[in-house]
Structure formats: structure tokens, C-alpha cells
Amino acid sequence: MPEAVIRTAPSPTALLASLDPLLRQWLPRRRWFAGKGRPITGLTPVAVTELPSPAPDSDGAPGALTGLYHLLVRVHQPPAPGSPERPGDCYQLVIGVREVPPTRPAPGLIGHVTRGPLAGHVVYDALDDPRPAGVLLEAVRCGARVGPLRFDRDPGHEIRTGLVPRRMTAEQSNSSVVYGDRLVLKVLRRIGPGTHPDLELPLALARAGCARVPAPVGWMTAELSGDSWLLGVLQPYVQGAVDGWELALRELSKGEDFAAEARALGRATAEVHTALARALPTVTLGHRAMARIADGMSGRLAEAVRTVPALLPYAPGLRSAFTALGDLAGQGRTWTAQRVHGDLHLGQCLRSPDGEWSLIDFEGEPDRPPEERRMPQPAVRDVAGMLRSFDYAARSADTPVPGWAETCRAAYCSGYARVAGHDPRTDPVLLRAFETDKAVYEVVYESRHRPDWLPVPLAAVRRLAAPGPARLMP
Numbered sequence: 001m002p003e004a005v006i007r008t009a010p011s012p013t014a015l016l017a018s019l020d021p022l023l024r025q026w027l028p029r030r031r032w033f034a035g036k037g038r039p040i041t042g043l044t045p046v047a048v049t050e051l052p053s054p055a056p057d058s059d060g061a062p063g064a065l066t067g068l069y070h071l072l073v074r075v076h077q078p079p080a081p082g083s084p085e086r087p088g089d090c091y092q093l094v095i096g097v098r099e100v101p102p103t104r105p106a107p108g109l110i111g112h113v114t115r116g117p118l119a120g121h122v123v124y125d126a127l128d129d130p131r132p133a134g135v136l137l138e139a140v141r142c143g144a145r146v147g148p149l150r151f152d153r154d155p156g157h158e159i160r161t162g163l164v165p166r167r168m169t170a171e172q173s174n175s176s177v178v179y180g181d182r183l184v185l186k187v188l189r190r191i192g193p194g195t196h197p198d199l200e201l202p203l204a205l206a207r208a209g210c211a212r213v214p215a216p217v218g219w220m221t222a223e224l225s226g227d228s229w230l231l232g233v234l235q236p237y238v239q240g241a242v243d244g245w246e247l248a249l250r251e252l253s254k255g256e257d258f259a260a261e262a263r264a265l266g267r268a269t270a271e272v273h274t275a276l277a278r279a280l281p282t283v284t285l286g287h288r289a290m291a292r293i294a295d296g297m298s299g300r301l302a303e304a305v306r307t308v309p310a311l312l313p314y315a316p317g318l319r320s321a322f323t324a325l326g327d328l329a330g331q332g333r334t335w336t337a338q339r340v341h342g343d344l345h346l347g348q349c350l351r352s353p354d355g356e357w358s359l360i361d362f363e364g365e366p367d368r369p370p371e372e373r374r375m376p377q378p379a380v381r382d383v384a385g386m387l388r389s390f391d392y393a394a395r396s397a398d399t400p401v402p403g404w405a406e407t408c409r410a411a412y413c414s415g416y417a418r419v420a421g422h423d424p425r426t427d428p429v430l431l432r433a434f435e436t437d438k439a440v441y442e443v444v445y446e447s448r449h450r451p452d453w454l455p456v457p458l459a460a461v462r463r464l465a466a467p468g469p470a471r472l473m474p
């Protein structure tokens with residue numbers, strides 16, 4: 001990729017003015033757009049970079065790609081009810097420009113531009129188009145520098161040419177492109193400055209020799225005002241893998257239990273935790289530190305109640321989980337904190353055809369502030385995430401299988417204990433607090449991203465807020 005053909009787009013403001021009305025319609029319909037339900041009051045460019053256009057279309061000149069733009073766009077919105085005023089979120093977009101719509105179906109179509117420099121053209125999400133997606137891989141392969149964009153490759157990894165790109169169809173918190181079933185590029189959507197755990201942790205684990213996590217092969221960043229913003233991570237594609245969520249639902253639909261897999265997942269989680277504790281600093285949490293964590297949980301609950309008022313009747317019961325943790329800390333208990341996955345659930349676990357489990361997506365909870373996601377925490381936080389996930393799966397089954405989630409939860413904890421040397425269930429106050437915190441997070445996440453799913457975490461909230469043993473699951 002020769003530097004000479006690359007130029008920064010001449011007028012970011014004019015380009016964005018062209019796209020503005022279309023993006024206001026298109027963005028809120030994306031799964032990864034976090035500001036659903038709030039009006040967009042403005043869009044401002046953070047960086048606009050023209051990428052080199054790929055070779056011409058085979059389907060003829062009129063439909064040919066006439067421009068390829070990498071956009072970092074700040075989306076201004078009023079804050080969610082009860083949330084503090086914050087600068088708008090910054091989103092990463094790769095926009096293809098055509099004279100007429102492509103002849104093939106165009107799932108990523110953004111619309112027909114009627115004003116500004118792109119007037120008369122059609123714009124679309126270029127990650128849906130194999131040729132522009134190929135440009136990104138080529139840029140990583142060559143270590144390209146394009147305006148503020150940096151594409152880097154781990155020197156220990158070669159990247160083959162000729163890998164055919166395909167967009168992963170499942171809409172997630174980010175967008176991924178698979179290349180020749182060999183590599184997968186995760187393009188982060190909501191981005192910001194600073195060290196990003198989705199690169200930091202897999203790199204640290206790879207250096208520690210932990211094979212449970214695909215080792216990063218390359219990455220994309222933007223250098224803006226002296227800060228590095230992670231834009232994407234390229235890693236090996238686990239061929240023929242099935243994710244834990246799909247597998248769990250498949251087993252549930254057959255009425256099969258999932259205990260053996262849950263136990264294996266517990267072991268895999270503990271292996272990753274052990275490696276993270278070796279690779280990165282750990283700290284001891286005493287009274288004050290744990291009280292701060294418990295207060296943080298209470299604060300998030302208060303904010304969640306403002307966002308989702310249906311939580312209100314359950315707030316006292318939920319808060320009692322956090323108070324109990326604070327009280328235990330006050331009695332002199334200490335806990336070890338370490339770097340954790342931060343958003344572990346069945347969909348983050350891939351089982352390869354040889355039956356081995358890998359963990360992916362170390363981004364942490366996308367709706368939590370980045371600095372919070374990088375803090376050392378009790379490892380039980382990930383355990384709580386997986387326990388919630390078994391509950392989600394059981395509640396999503398077409399035909400309920402009584403006791404399914406409880407069996408999985410128990411098997412997962414015993415698998416974890418085999419490797420970690422301690423069973424998470426032996427610290428029920430800690431586990432309950434983290435599980436409650438996770439359920440509260442899920443209520444807010446679902447209300448923002450998938451309102452139809454809200455009843456799932458709300459059912460857990462009802463259980464966790466109930467007094468006495470009713471709230472407990474084995």
C-alpha cells in the first residue's frame with residue numbers, strides 16, 4: 001500500500017454535512033449504537049480519512065466504488081434520564097460511496113445522499129463489501145499509515161494475501177469481518193482514547209503462553225491529539241467453532257443437559273484467570289477498597305433505577321446484597337483482585353471441533369466507563385457473569401427444562417474450583433453481590449440495546465431481590 005496514493009479527505013465538515021441526515025436515521029437502528037431512544041442533536045467529525053479505493057468492481061463502471069472513507073464521528077445526544085452530562089459517544093464508520101446502488105443485495109445501505117459534496121451518490125457500510133474490507137486487512141499486512149490511522153502487525157505473524165473477506169452476519173456490540181476462515185478483524189464501533197482491554201489482555205495472555213485466548217495478529221489505532229485510540233483487533237479465526245450460547249440453546253432444545261460443557265467452561269475460565277493473575281498485577285482488597293466497590297454497585301443501581309423505573313420496587317432487596325458485602329469487608333475480610341474478562345457470558349466462549357474452549361472479547365462491559373473496565377477486580381465477577389448466562393439461556397429456551405440452569409451453574413463452579421483451587425460458592429456474599437450487579441447492568445443494557453429482552457434480567461432481579469433462600473440458586 002504505497003503512501004503516495006493516500007490522502008486525508010479534504011473537508012471533513014463538508015463530508016459529514018453530506019452524510020448527516022442519513023446517519024441520523026441509520027445509526028439508531030444499529031445494534032451497536034448505544035444511544036437508542038434519545039434524539040441525535042448533532043454530529044461532529046473527530047477524524048475523517050480517505051482510504052485508498054480497492055480495485056474496480058467486476059460488475060461494471062456505473063456501480064463502481066468512487067470513494068472509501070474512514071470516519072470517527074461524535075454523536076451528540078442529551079444524557080439518558082438520571083445520567084450526568086457527557087460528551088457524545090464517538091463511533092467508527094467505514095463508508096463506501098457509489099454512483100448507483102450495487103447490483104448485489106446491499107445489507108449495509110445507508111442511503112442516497114441529497115446534499116453536500118457526495119450529493120447524487122449512494123453511501124453504505126463498507127464493512128459489508130468484501131473489497132473495502134480487504135483494504136483493511138491489506139493495510140494491517142503492510143503496516144500502513146494513513147493520516148491518523150495506524151495499522152500494525154505482530155512481527156511474529158505473517159498474514160497471507162488472497163484471503164477472501166466476509167462480514168460476520170450476527171450484529172454485535174462491534175462489527176467483525178472474517179478473512180478466508182483464517183483471521184477475524186473486529187472493528188470496534190464505540191471508541192475512545194487510552195489502553196483498550198480487548199487488545200491489552202489477549203496480548204498479555206499470549207505472552208504468558210495461555211492458549212485459551214486467540215493471540216492478536218494485528219491491530220488498528222488512530223493517533224489523535226497525542227492519544228492512541230484502538231479501532232480494531234485482528235486475530236486467528238477459530239475454524240468450525242460454535243459459541244457457547246448457540247450450543248447451550250441447541251442442547252436445551254433437545255432437552256439435553258449441559259453439565260459437562262459447563263464444567264469444561266469453568267475449567268477454561270479458571271485457566272484464564274490464573275494466567276491473568278500471573279501476567280498482570282494483582283492487589284489485595286481490604287475494607288476501604290471493597291467498601292468502594294460495594295458503593296459503586298449501589299451507585300449503579302441508583303442510576304439504573306432512574307433509567308429503568310421498573311427496577312424501583314426491587315431496589316431495597318438488591319441493595320441489601322451490596323450492603324452485606326460492605327458489612328463483610330468491615331469485619332476485616334480481604335479479597336484478591338486481578339484483571340478479569342469483565343463481560344463473560346456464553347457468547348464469549350467458542351468451542352472448537354476438538355472440544356476445547358476459547359474465551360474471546362475482552363472489551364469488558366461496553367456500557368461501563370473504560371477506566372473502570374481496566375481496574376483489578378475479584379475474579380468472581382466473571383464467574384457471576386457466566387452464572388447469569390446459564391439463566392439467560394434457560395429462559396430463552398422454547399421449551400423450558402426444569403433445573404437446567406441450576407445444574408449448569410453447579411457444574412461450572414465445580415469445574416472452576418478444580419483448576420483455581422477454590423470454589424466460588426464458598427463466598428456466597430461476594431458471589432451474590434456480583435451477580436446482582438451483573439443483573440442490574442443487564443437490565444440497563446437490554447433497555448438500551450434490545451428492549452424485547454428486558455424480561456430476562458428482570459426475572460433475575462425479582463429472584464435476587466427476594467428475601468431469604470428464595471433468592472439463592474445452587
Ligand SMILES: Nc1ncnc2c1ncn2[C@@H]1O[C@H](COP(=O)(O)OP(=O)(O)O)[C@@H](O)[C@H]1O
Pocket residue numbers: 168172173174175176184186214235236237238239241243347348350360361363
Ligand atoms: N477468534 C474467533 N474465531 C471464531 N469466531 C470468532 C472469533 N472472535 C469472534 N468470533 C465470533 O464473532 C462474534 C463476535 O465477536 P466478539 O468479539 O464477541 O464481538 P462483539 O464485541 O461485537 O460482541 C462471536 O460471538 C463469535 O461468534
Ligand SMILES: O=P(O)(O)O[C@H]1O[C@H](CO)[C@@H](O[C@H]2O[C@H](CO)[C@@H](O)[C@H](O)[C@H]2O)[C@H](O)[C@H]1O
Pocket residue numbers: 172173174245343345346347361363364365366367385388389390392393442445
Ligand atoms: O457480547 P457483548 O460484548 O456485545 O456483550 C453485550 O451483549 C451481550 C448480548 O450479546 C450481553 O449479554 C447478555 O445476553 C446474553 C445472551 O444474548 C447472555 O448470555 C448474557 O449472560 C447476558 O449478559 C452482555 O451483557 C452485553 O455486555
